[in-house]
Amino acid sequence: MTEAERSETEASAEPPAGPPAARDRLDRSLASGIAWTGGIKWATQILSWAGTIVVARLLTPAEFGLVGTANVVIGLLDQMSEFGLGVAIIRRRLTDRAIVAQLNTVTLAIGATFAALAALLAYPVASLFKQPAVEPVLRWLSLTFLLGGFRAIPRAVLSRDLRYRRVATLDACDVITATVVTLALALAGFRHWAIVGGLLSGTAVSAALAVGWARTPFALPTAKDRVAAEMRYGLHVVGGRIAWYSYNQADFAVVARMLGNAALGFYSFGWQIASIPVQRVAAIVNQVAGPVFARVQDRPAELARYLLLLNEGLAFVALPFSAGLVLTAPELVHVALGSQWAPAILPLQLLGLYAAVRTVTTLLNNVLQAVGHAREVMYYTAGGAIVLPLAFAVGAAAAGTAGVALAWVIAYPIAITPAIRLVLRVTKLSFLRYLAPIWPAALATGAMAAAVLVVRVLLPAELSTVLRLGAMVATGVVVYGLIILIVFGGRARRFVQALRAPAPARTT
Numbered sequence: 001m002t003e004a005e006r007s008e009t010e011a012s013a014e015p016p017a018g019p020p021a022a023r024d025r026l027d028r029s030l031a032s033g034i035a036w037t038g039g040i041k042w043a044t045q046i047l048s049w050a051g052t053i054v055v056a057r058l059l060t061p062a063e064f065g066l067v068g069t070a071n072v073v074i075g076l077l078d079q080m081s082e083f084g085l086g087v088a089i090i091r092r093r094l095t096d097r098a099i100v101a102q103l104n105t106v107t108l109a110i111g112a113t114f115a116a117l118a119a120l121l122a123y124p125v126a127s128l129f130k131q132p133a134v135e136p137v138l139r140w141l142s143l144t145f146l147l148g149g150f151r152a153i154p155r156a157v158l159s160r161d162l163r164y165r166r167v168a169t170l171d172a173c174d175v176i177t178a179t180v181v182t183l184a185l186a187l188a189g190f191r192h193w194a195i196v197g198g199l200l201s202g203t204a205v206s207a208a209l210a211v212g213w214a215r216t217p218f219a220l221p222t223a224k225d226r227v228a229a230e231m232r233y234g235l236h237v238v239g240g241r242i243a244w245y246s247y248n249q250a251d252f253a254v255v256a257r258m259l260g261n262a263a264l265g266f267y268s269f270g271w272q273i274a275s276i277p278v279q280r281v282a283a284i285v286n287q288v289a290g291p292v293f294a295r296v297q298d299r300p301a302e303l304a305r306y307l308l309l310l311n312e313g314l315a316f317v318a319l320p321f322s323a324g325l326v327l328t329a330p331e332l333v334h335v336a337l338g339s340q341w342a343p344a345i346l347p348l349q350l351l352g353l354y355a356a357v358r359t360v361t362t363l364l365n366n367v368l369q370a371v372g373h374a375r376e377v378m379y380y381t382a383g384g385a386i387v388l389p390l391a392f393a394v395g396a397a398a399a400g401t402a403g404v405a406l407a408w409v410i411a412y413p414i415a416i417t418p419a420i421r422l423v424l425r426v427t428k429l430s431f432l433r434y435l436a437p438i439w440p441a442a443l444a445t446g447a448m449a450a451a452v453l454v455v456r457v458l459l460p461a462e463l464s465t466v467l468r469l470g471a472m473v474a475t476g477v478v479v480y481g482l483i484i485l486i487v488f489g490g491r492a493r494r495f496v497q498a499l500r501a502p503a504p505a506r507t508t
Helices: 003-013 020-058 061-078 085-091 097-128 134-141 143-160 164-187 193-214 224-259 261-274 276-295 300-336 339-359 364-370 374-427 431-458 465-486 489-499
Strands: none
Touching (some): 020 164, 020 193, 020 276, 061 097, 061 143, 061 193, 085 143, 085 224, 085 364, 097 134, 097 143, 134 143, 134 193, 143 164, 143 276, 261 276, 276 300, 300 465, 339 374, 431 465, 465 489
């Protein structure tokens, strides 16, 4: 066993007690998890982007759209496909091997059921979209649910035990296999089936690795009361996922229906750029944080400590990025896309404000699920699924795509207020204490914004847009970095040290 694997195993075996040694190991495991998960995800994302660009040159947009239509159904069913049982194992720290084995069987049965359901929906979906070629694509893609049924519980067991390297490797093998197979099949002339083959191959490889590493057995569900209790918890998780999926897609549906495809293109660009902190940073932290929150679920002080620590890190990344988008959006859009994309500027700026709020509140549901409040999360998210689409429709009618983006800025904080209040209660934090770790990044971002605005005013009007953008970005990076180092250097060092706490010496 390598030193890295030994350290990971020791962290996973540490009992959920609260002495300094246990905290140090958990801190180190958290830091290692973020590093490994982030590093591998970014590396595989770059590979995936490169592969997609090559495949896009080999296939037609219609062939991409064909698989995309099938993925609408796959994406919706995927929110329910494991009934949240993997989350239950992580958040509720299920270590009873007999119960885990029974849940493994249940999850496989659920995966098979959803595979059959997706296959049955293939013909109606193809008829609805008037695309007969979607039918066989959807039937083949339905196999991902069956493969996912083998993978879900073993992957959850690895996450529960803080085996972050293994989990990150699973995800990497999925992406790498899918990219390589898709590219090979596209070069061989298999057209849209190249994408289907890649998706199935990636899922199959990651499922096989998860089963081999976790070695979770199967067993008939004989402890019916216990299994039913975990399924109820999982059902609440699924309910929250469906509500979340609904309101996260509602803005696109509203824009497409009320404003048309051109407006949807402008809005989608703004969303994709503004969401980078949420999708590329906060998602990584969320994946790693869940098992850590579960380890300290019965100790409010430790739970609060990790929540504040991670929120501080997220704020350091999200706030300057979002402020930078707001300040440089006109130049960024002009340089990247051209003047014809000018209608995307204001939605991009507004969505940048929303993304900052979302990033620093992204851990709320994770905390609540870890302490057993999955039902409350479902209720809060369902409320958002009612409030936000109405806000999108009002915003679209009043101000077009900018109105929809503004609806996120206004309505999202309202929708998450109940979750904030419950998190404050379970962690025994005041609202000011909850906000305290965000202030250093907020103040440094304010200074950065002021400096960028000054540079914008002082730059000569005849300077090219590219140079203006470069000057503003360079100013923002330098000022923000200097403020953090000079004014908040001690706090930044303590933050880094908290995540790099060395593991205590082993005793024999």
